[in-house]
Amino acid sequence: MTSSTQAPPAPPAAGGTGRTTIPPVKVGRAQTTFYWMVWPAVIAFFLFHTVPVLVGIFYSFTNYAGYGGWNFVGLSNYANLFKDDRILAAYGFSFLFAIAATILTNAISLAIAMGLNAKIMARNLFRGVYFVPYVLAALVIGYVFQFLFSSSLPKILSGIPLIADNILTNETWAWTAIVALAVWQACAFTIIIYLSGLQTIPRELYEAASLDGAKPWRQFSSITFPLISAFFTINVVLSLKGFLQVFDQIVALTNGGPGTATESVTLLIFRGGFSGGEFAYQSANAVIFFIVITIVSLFQFKVLQRREADF
Template sequence: MTRTSRTFYWMVVPAFVLFFVFHTIPVLQGVFYSFTDYAGYGDWSFVGFDNYANIFGDERIRDSYLFTFQFAILSTVLVNILALAIAVGLNAKIRFRTALRGIFFLPNVMSILVVGYIFNYLFSYSLPYLGAKLGSETFSTSILANEDLAWLAIVVFAVWNATAFAVILYLAGLQTIPTELYEAAAIDGAGAWRQFRRITFPLIAAFFTINMVLSLKNFLNVFDHIIPLTDGGPGTATESISLVIYRGGFQGGDFAYQTANAVLFFIVIVAFSLFQLRILMRREVRA
């Protein structure tokens, strides 16, 4: 064994051990407990697939899945539209381009919980004040207390927070496009929109795929954005799957039941991610 291979070996082993101990073992334990009636403490016994069967008849879990997927799909679409538009604008030859890139990235480095409470104040006091001044009955009261509109506040906050990272990825993709292509297209009479459709978007297709997959995965796991805004309310109107798993598993004594829910949710996320990759990568080939 050469010195280089030994060095590589000793660099990989510690990381592998840490990952196995703090990630793989807990995951396997969780899968094991999902087949029991373990409450998180005390004795337990095997119940087979009863936990998984009960999930499909649980109305609260069904509602959380519906809310989570509606929120995740809408937020993913909005984030990628906004991020791509901002990235194209920042990639253009404008003044203070570097400073603007830093400003647009700020939401990604700020604490979600801290900023969430600021958004809570805005939606609870600032927006109702403006709504009352404009004579809007809908927005003259806090939308966070409205079962039909509370989810909009979470979407606005989540999109504002996530757009920053997506912008950085799109900017990285735009940097790979040779400027000669745009110069040639301009000479041929292609306008800005045609250049975007024929040059920009096809050449950053891989970055679009990455952003779509990461955005959907992150939004399906939404948790931090909900706590400071609605805490899952009003009632259970804005409870995400992650929030239900946390409350039921760690606060409600349904550890094994919610672990089964977590295992099922993991399978769903993997399935959706693979489906996304398959569809979007086909589009890359066509582009």
């Protein structure tokens, strides 16, 4: 009887350790690829964003009308802004609109997100449906709503005087139609953010709270809202910042009218700067508006993040 023998393993190469070696990563090539990808974006951002901003700041200290020559006027444009009733009215409208739209957007979006986060049938389908308004062009949707408010609703709801007379022509209430359009479109993105936050909350917390006898409102105030407070902060800051810069919805629905009742700061800057011969003056207005939005956003972060820490 003969026994089979196995060939001995091949010895490692001379000077080797017997282990498989991994070739070193070529760091230099990776860094080169990274720079080739990043630098074009940085250069494009600088040319198409930073340079125009710096040019606008420069012209804000002049009397440039958008054509012809110009002279330095120092801070006179900035001083005149605080004496201009039309600009002050535009700031008042912008803040009124932004605050109302921010509150409604976040309240409605959070309620819808909580419904979508529950165990309901076809919730993924509903998520897609609710996100549709965000991907549609604001001007296109604005013109659809303009037809709705000016032609359809006055016939359908002819018994309501405010709507029957075309709310878009009412100086006192025209802004509410713009709020309705802006909130309808903004809720899409806000719902997605809230859904992301709600999905981070373990179901076990609600089960434990239910066993302890906590009612739905108690669960919301003690579990849901504290745990999504960071998402709430992001949504509120982004909503208020975006609504302060409202432009497309106003152009589509009222174009700033009746009169100047719905004229926002951004619409005023566009009108005066590009067609009103006030390029330098409205450039100064844009600088002030940028500072105002920055201060408001930082204040929101400070207050809301402190609330997160308290939770």
